[in-house]
Amino acid sequence: GSFDLEMQAFAGEGFGVIFCNPRGSSGYGDLHRQLGRAFDGSAYMDILTFVQEALRVCPWIDGNRLGLTGGSYGGYMTNYAASRTPLFKAYISQRSTVNRLISYASSDMQGSSAGWPSFGEFMDREVERSEIMGMEKVTAPFLILHGMDDLRCPVEGAHQLFVALKDSHAPDFPVRLILYPHVSHNQPTELRQQQHYYAAMLDWFRKYL
Numbered sequence: 656g657s658f659d660l661e662m663q664a665f666a667g668e669g670f671g672v673i674f675c676n677p678r679g680s681s682g683y684g685d686l687h688r689q690l691g692r693a694f695d696g697s698a699y700m701d702i703l704t705f706v707q708e709a710l711r712v713c714p715w716i717d718g719n720r721l722g723l724t725g726g727s728y729g730g731y732m733t734n735y736a737a738s739r740t741p742l743f744k745a746y747i748s749q750r751s752t753v754n755r756l757i758s759y760a761s762s763d764m765q766g767s768s769a770g771w772p773s774f775g776e777f778m779d780r781e782v783e784r785s786e787i788m789g790m791e792k793v794t795a796p797f798l799i800l801h802g803m804d805d806l807r808c809p810v811e812g813a814h815q816l817f818v819a820l821k822d823s824h825a826p827d828f829p830v831r832l833i834l835y836p837h838v839s840h841n842q843p844t845e846l847r848q849q850q851h852y853y854a855a856m857l858d859w860f861r862k863y864l
Contacts, residue, residue, distance in 0.1 A: 661842070661853075661856075664856075665856075665857070668861075670722075670860065670864075671713070673705065673706060673709050673716075675705040677692075677693075677697070677698035677699075677701035677702050678697040679693025680693070680698070693728065698732065699735055699739070702732065703740065706721065706742065719744065720744060721742060721743050721744060721864070722743055722744060722746065722747070722860045722864050723736055723743040723747075724746065724747035724748070724749065725749060725751075726749035726750050727749070727750055727807070727808065729749065729751075730751025730752070730808070731751050731752045733747070733748040733749075734748055734752075734753060734787075734816065735786055737797065738788075738790060738793055739789075739792070741794050741795075743795055744795050745795050745796045745797075745859060745864050746793070746798065747798045747799075747859055747860070748797065748798070748799050748800070748816065749800045750802060750805055750807075750840055750841070750842075751786070751799075751801075751808055751812065751813075752812060753785065753786050753808075753812030753813070753815055753816045754781075754782065754786070754787045754811075755782070755784060755785045756778060756785070757809050757811050758808070761809045761811070763806045763807055786816075787812075787815055787816065787819055791824070793820060793823075796828075796829035796862075797820055797830045797831075798830075798833070798856070798859045799816055799817055799830075799832045799833070800852060801833075801834055801835070802834075802837075802838030802841070803834050803835060803836050804836075804837060804838060804839045805839055805840045807840035808840060813834065816832075829863065831859075833855055
């Protein structure tokens with residue numbers, strides 16, 4: 656694999672980094688990388704299975720101090736997992752998709768309502784399938800990092816995620832939203848912003864894991 660600044664940053668601070676290629680990702684052939692498997696629960700189950708196996712073979716990993724983070728699709732999976740498992744004790748969702756209706760209208764990966772009996776039915780279905788649903792089930796501290804000029808996952812999604820977590824939890828529930836101006840669908844590249852971005856992630860996991 657290639658050098659990855661994010662993984663190196665966590666490892667350099669003493670965190671163990673677990674990374675895998677779940678179904679829907681590349682590396683294991685055409686069948687494995689079918690995109691539907693990334694969103695039908697297959698990838699989620701692969702990640703949980705991989706983590707459990709890592710716990711089994713690496714006794715130095717503390718299963719009570721696991722965090723989960725990812726960007727773009729990894730942010731989607733972070734949101735997805737957060738409402739479905741108590742396994743992780745802190746989350747960092749980066750530049751994630753949150754509400755499919757936002758993607759439908761505003762993303763550079765627009766969807767389509769063609770073929771639905773009515774637009775209302777399409778809207779109901781898209782919200783029902785969105786990661787924003789079930790945020791009241793999140794049980795662990797949640798940090799949201801997002802670029803304000805993101806065209807792939809518009810920043811409105813980050814606002815919705817933050818407000819949903821605030822509204823559905825007690826006032827002292829740890830949730831934080833950090834937005835980066837002039838940053839698109841990537842991590843910041845400007846040095847001061849990049850330093851702030853990585854410091855925010857490391858501080859979050861240091862505090863809550």
